[in-house]
Amino acid sequence: xxxxLGEHPVAQSIARALIEGFNKHYRIFRDxxxxxxxxxxxAAWQAQLDAVRDRVQFYDDRVDETVQRLRHEFDADSLDDAxxxxxxxxxxxxxxxxxxxxxxxxxxxxxxxxxxHRTYF
Numbered sequence: 388x389x390x391x392l393g394e395h396p397v398a399q400s401i402a403r404a405l406i407e408g409f410n411k412h413y414r415i416f417r418d419x420x421x422x423x424x425x426x427x428x429x430a431a432w433q434a435q436l437d438a439v440r441d442r443v444q445f446y447d448d449r450v451d452e453t454v455q456r457l458r459h460e461f462d463a464d465s466l467d468d469a470x471x472x473x474x475x476x477x478x479x480x481x482x483x484x485x486x487x488x489x490x491x492x493x494x495x496x497x498x499x500x501x502x503x504h505r506t507y508f
Contacts (some may be wrong), residue, residue: 395420405474406481408453409494413487416445443473450497464503471499 419438426435457463478495482488500506 390419395470395473397461397466398470398477400475401457401463401470402477402481404456404460405453405478405498406485406491408449408456409476409487409491411452411495412445412449413450413490416442419445426481446494446497450494450501451497453494454501457498457502469504475499 391494419442423438424436426438454463475495482491485491
């Protein structure tokens with residue numbers, strides 16, 4: 388993949404940071420979802436409602452966390468369009484063998500839209 392894209396270490400690092408942010412979100416979401424059965428069986432209704440609320444909030448939390456990481460580590464707000472295009476290509480390459488490529492792509496778009504102040508990417 389690097390041969391076709393050329394060397395762009397910043398774009399590669401950003402793409403890795405993005406997938407790490409998504410993977411963290413998905414891991415936390417799945418862990419919380421796994422506990423739902425036990426909450427149901429023990430009739431812990433309030434805990435179930437809290438878990439539903441938390442699962443919805445997890446996505447926004449991980450997006451915001453990843454945006455902050457990219458701003459801090461890569462000065463993301465100052466990167467040019469060519470760098471972001473390279474990031475997207477590297478990210479697509481990462482998704483080839485990923486188990487949740489569609490969800491990860493949505494996460495990528497959410498993070499990029501916040502950084503680039505766009506409604507789509």
